[in-house]
Amino acid sequence: MAYQTFRQEYLQVPPVTRAYTTACVLTTAAVQLELITPFQLYFNPELIFKHFQIWRLITNYLFFGPVGFNFLFNMIFLYRYCRMLEEGSFRGRTADFVFMFLFGGLLMTLFGLFVNLVFLGQAFTIMLVYVWSRRNPYVRMNFFGLLIFQAPFLPWVLMGFSLLLGNSIIVDLLGIAVGHIYFFLEDVFPNQPGGGRLLRTPSVLKAIFDMPEDDPNYNPLPEERPGGFAWGEGQRLGG
Secondary structure, X not given: OHHHHHHHHHHHOOHHHHHXXXXXXXXXXXXXXXXXXXXXXXXXXXXXXXXXXXXXXXXXXXXXXXXXXXXXXXXXXXXXXXXXXXXXXXXXXXHHHHHHHHHHHHHHHHHHOOOOOOOOHHHHHXXXXXXXXXXXXXXXXEEOOOXXXXXXXXXXXXXXXXXXXXXXXXXXHHHHHHHHHHHHHHHHHXXXXXXXXXXXXXXXXXXXXXXXXXXXXXXXXXXXXXXXXXXXXXXXXXX
């Protein structure tokens, strides 16, 4: 019974969120079981381009460190905001969501050539949080019950939290920068005088990922009500 319930809940998670979070969990499990080591996964331009270890372009986004507080923290935020984006503003636009993943990953990898970061998954999570926060500017957030602020400040609060934990803020700044570039090109520039859409999802992605809507009355997980965890609970201002 428990297995059937878990399976049902798991299959209800939208496909991109399900695939990415599952890959992250399985990668971490493989490291914990010593089937692989982080040295086989990390971002190393020399090994990628000179020794053709191309898999590192992907695996460096899948490992968030050993199981512990930092791993759980990142997994919860990744799952929450990835799912809310996919079921919210990207509802019925799976190809566009995949394109955002590819665009963000490519840009982050290019920036990664110039900064000393070996794993980019946390920065990718911050990018997702940033895009969600800018698309939900009137949501009021509650961080650990200590701070109340509007959603656009969430990435900066997380950066401050990382600083308090003694982590490098370069990761957070990279995620914020890439998230802002995507948000500007996708949501801001097209609405400016003389602007236009510079990011267009390739038709091949649309052919692969976009499927007809199964249920037009489906009520997606509301982006404006993240809830569920004390460090990220939110509600509409005035609600």
